[in-house]
Amino acid sequence: MPFHWPGAVHRSSTATHALAAPALSALLMASAMKHFRDPGFFRQVVPDYLCRDDGDTPAAGAPPAARPLAVMTREEWIALSGLVEAGAAVGLLIPATRRTTATGVAALFGVFVAGHVDAVRRACRPEGSSTQRAVHMARLPLQMPLILWAWSLRNAGRRPS
Template sequence: MPFPRSGRALQSLSAAAMSALLLASAMKHFRDPLFFRQVVPDYLCLEGRDDGSEPDRRRPFAVMTREEWIALSGLLELAAAAGILVPPARKATATALAAMFTVFLAGHVDALRRAYTPVGTPGQRTVHTLRLPLQAPLILWAWSLRKPASSPVGREPGAWA
């Protein structure tokens, strides 16, 4: 006999797994921010000059330091880890997550580009070559959580059992 709410149970399990992944990543943002440093594009970062003077404000998209971007993305992942578990908020959270993972592609592409310059190391090349393609399944997974759980076969949503 099939479980009467197997579609919902599977979606809830998928949302819980996504939440656990996001929570682990958010914690890593604060415990090991250096891990994320290379995936924040330079053009987003206010960085001080080598002489310690004011940050260079010539970068048009630079509104925060690299460390602030890392902390903000960790906070966003933490909020998403909670939001994805709440069924009424799941569609909005999943949509925002898919958008966030898509935006993160820019950082991964930039990190991969820099890894293959003369200053890049073989380790960076390996890490960023593997890290970039992982974004596609994350985007698709988040997008899949936008769909409402399917009803059991033979019953319409809202019908009496």
Template sequence: MPFRWSGRAVQTISAAAMSALLLTSAMKHFREPQFFSQVVPDYLCREEPVTGPDATGDGNTPHDGGTRHLAVMSREEWIAVSGLLEAGAAVGLLIPVTRRATATAVTAMFTVFLAGHADALRRVYGPKGSPAQRTAHTVRFPLQLPLILWAWSLRSTPAGRRP
């Protein structure tokens, strides 16, 4: 007789896999923060205002003379906070009671990350981008969609259970 997977077992395994992925990524945020540096948009980073051709890192002078109105943290702080959020989400996905809320938050987080990936693509296809950076970010950007869909799928209640 073939083995049949219950909806609950499939969701638990899927949540554990997403949790492992998030935890691995969270650890990488602290071990290799430079890997995430290009994905943090410049306009979010509280850094010394720079004027001139290198203000945004893409060869263009910012329209506001170097002031970044949306900047609330440094690039390093954004990387650390996103690593902490991913670590917290990894735990939340493993707890059935918090899984739906956490999966919703992870879906939103991955969706927000699209802005960073789009900004990174814009910059690496500028004059300072290297072919390796172009390849890496061209591959990373579309990978967000399966992650978003996967996180969203963890919101569903397994068959045979009430919400």
């Protein structure tokens, strides 16, 4: 069976895309709800350099001035990303906003790679546990299929020219 690149036009692309947008929307909504039900699940994926001092030890003892991107607490970042994912879940279901939303979701998943890389880096330190290493090493490679999935929805329902 030949491999078809996501978004490539072939006979089953209409059927595939008819299910792909609602499926990614459901995944995003489930993740958004988890952000509020179990924010601790996402805690280690938010890089220290993005977080104001919220009781955590700053990255490598860095003073707040050394973290110019630290505009919110870790909990605020988790809540904001949950809200963004919920909005994206809705946007993927609306044909008129699907292309823009899918582009944004692909970019969002791309940005999440930095958090996953940072989580792997911290888990591989001596204070990291083998469980943390295993979890974060498994979560990091999942970002590429998610990025490709979102990107493939940019042309969902469009007829080839």
